[in-house]
Amino acid sequence: MGKFEDLTGKKFNRLTVLGLGKRNSSGQIQWKCKCDCGNIVFATTSYLKTGHTKSCGCLNRENASKRLKEKKFIEARNNYRKNNFLVDNTSLVLISSKKLRKNNTTGVTGVYYNGKIQRYIARIYVQGKNINLGQFKTLEEAKKARELAEDKYFKSIIDKYKLD
Numbered sequence: 487m488g489k490f491e492d493l494t495g496k497k498f499n500r501l502t503v504l505g506l507g508k509r510n511s512s513g514q515i516q517w518k519c520k521c522d523c524g525n526i527v528f529a530t531t532s533y534l535k536t537g538h539t540k541s542c543g544c545l546n547r548e549n550a551s552k553r554l555k556e557k558k559f560i561e562a563r564n565n566y567r568k569n570n571f572l573v574d575n576t577s578l579v580l581i582s583s584k585k586l587r588k589n590n591t592t593g594v595t596g597v598y599y600n601g602k603i604q605r606y607i608a609r610i611y612v613q614g615k616n617i618n619l620g621q622f623k624t625l626e627e628a629k630k631a632r633e634l635a636e637d638k639y640f641k642s643i644i645d646k647y648k649l650d
């Protein structure tokens with residue numbers, strides 16, 4: 487056993503050490519810690535120092551929720567790219583944009599070629615509105631603008647998902 491190190495007052499991730507706490511079932515010293523969220527937890531020196539214990543458990547819950555949101559976002563976006571509609575979770579309304587799709591000649595959803603001005607036009611249909619994303623010389627640029635817009639608008643929609 488090494489020299490006893492007092493961790494009182496030190497902070498490990500979300501945990502601030504308040505002082506010595508009860509020993510664990512194997513008789514090891516545990517520290518009484520206060521999590522940033524207010525919960526009290528006990529952790530051994532090595533668990534604190536190695537980062538095995540970073541919070542009362544709230545950090546893991548938040549990360550899991552974030553991962554789930556990310557997953558929902560990707561699912562919704564892929565679904566949109568496939569079917570060309572938005573799913574707004576708050577109302578569960580499917581907003582179709584079949585009219586746009588019919589006129590599409592580029593093969594990229596939301597991107598149209600205007601022969602008159604010889605430019606690709608990128609648009610996105612969000613919650614009943616057509617949003618203009620600009621005119622582009624190449625299909626690639628227009629596609630990129632469209633994808634960025636999808637990410638942007640989808641993020642705001644997915645952020646409304648209540649997952650807790």
Ligand SMILES: [Zn+2]
Pocket residue numbers: 500521522523524525541542543544545
């Ligand atoms: Zn916590």
